[in-house]
Amino acid sequence: EIDIVVFNNELSASQIKNIEDEIGCRVIDRTVLILDIFGERAKTREAKLQVEVASLEYALPRLIGANENLGRQGGGVGTKNKGAGEKKLELDRRQVEEKIAALNKELEKLKGQRTTQRNKRRKSHLPTVALVGYTNAGKSTIMNRLVSQFNKGEENMLFATLETSVRSIKLPDHRAFLLSDTVGFVSNLPHHLVKAFRSTLEEVCEADLLIHVVDLSSPHYKKQIEVTNETLKQIGAD
Numbered sequence: 001e002i003d004i005v006v007f008n009n010e011l012s013a014s015q016i017k018n019i020e021d022e023i024g025c026r027v028i029d030r031t032v033l034i035l036d037i038f039g040e041r042a043k044t045r046e047a048k049l050q051v052e053v054a055s056l057e058y059a060l061p062r063l064i065g066a067n068e069n070l071g072r073q074g075g076g077v078g079t080k081n082k083g084a085g086e087k088k089l090e091l092d093r094r095q096v097e098e099k100i101a102a103l104n105k106e107l108e109k110l111k112g113q114r115t116t117q118r119n120k121r122r123k124s125h126l127p128t129v130a131l132v133g134y135t136n137a138g139k140s141t142i143m144n145r146l147v148s149q150f151n152k153g154e155e156n157m158l159f160a161t162l163e164t165s166v167r168s169i170k171l172p173d174h175r176a177f178l179l180s181d182t183v184g185f186v187s188n189l190p191h192h193l194v195k196a197f198r199s200t201l202e203e204v205c206e207a208d209l210l211i212h213v214v215d216l217s218s219p220h221y222k223k224q225i226e227v228t229n230e231t232l233k234q235i236g237a238d
Contacts, residue, residue: 006033010190013062031058031190038193046110053103054193056096063092118206121178126168128178130207132232134224135184137215143167143181166203180207185231187223194234205237 004026005019011029019027028036035055042048121128131139147167166180180203194201204210212228214221232238 004028006030009188030188031193034186034190034193046107046114049103049107049110053100053107054190056100056103058190060093060096060100063089063096114202118203121166126176126178127208128166128180128206129209129211130180130182130204131211131213132182132204133184133213133228134215134218135186137184137213137218137224139181139184139213142211142213143179146179185228187227189231194231201235201237204232205235207237210237 002025007029010031016027038051042051133139146169166178168176169179170176182204214225
């Protein structure tokens with residue numbers, strides 16, 4: 001009596017369809033699960049756009065499988081009279097591609113604003129520190145402790161921080177630094193997700209110091225350290 005089956009790797013549209021026909025319930029793959037969690041956690045406009053772009057890029061090559069059932073109604077010889085299914089597929093693809101282009105344009109604007117903010121912070125000559133680590137390792141909790149705020153019920157939420165939040169921390173000796181909390185890393189993060197979140201992850205590349213937060217209570221903490229180091233390498237922050 002299960003409602004859903006999750007596969008721990010990426011599936012094609014036809015694989016999903018065949019397995020669903022066989023077992024009679026919804027099937028999703030790892031990427032869809034990660035996108036769902038990202039989607040729920042996205043708070044800022046930028047994070048929402050990043051999730052939407054990643055979701056559309058995931059969906060694009062799967063449109064063919066999803067539209068197979070439309071068939072090639074209408075027939076005809078050669079390519080002159082395309083079937084309704086074929087026309088719909090082309091239309092869908094074009095719409096998705098146009099939507100991705102429009103969202104990327106908006107993301108570029110937001111990226112420009114982020115760069116401006118970063119340049120202002122740089123002019124303040126305050127050192128910047130970024131918290132990095134596997135998702136759910138406790139980065140947000142550490143940040144909240146450091147800024148003496150109560151954690152607003154998010155201490156045990158996967159990918160709770162999809163956008164980077166930056167706070168100024170004043171030390172007892174009156175020196176100060178800027179602390180940023182970044183999106184949690186995860187193993188086998190699909191390539192287009194890394195790409196979608198590149199602008200957010202730039203905060204890590206620009207930091208003067210990285211603090212790698214590790215949850216030692218996790219039985220997989222060694223693997224999580226490896227994943228974080230690998231992701232840092234991918235974005236050029238190793």
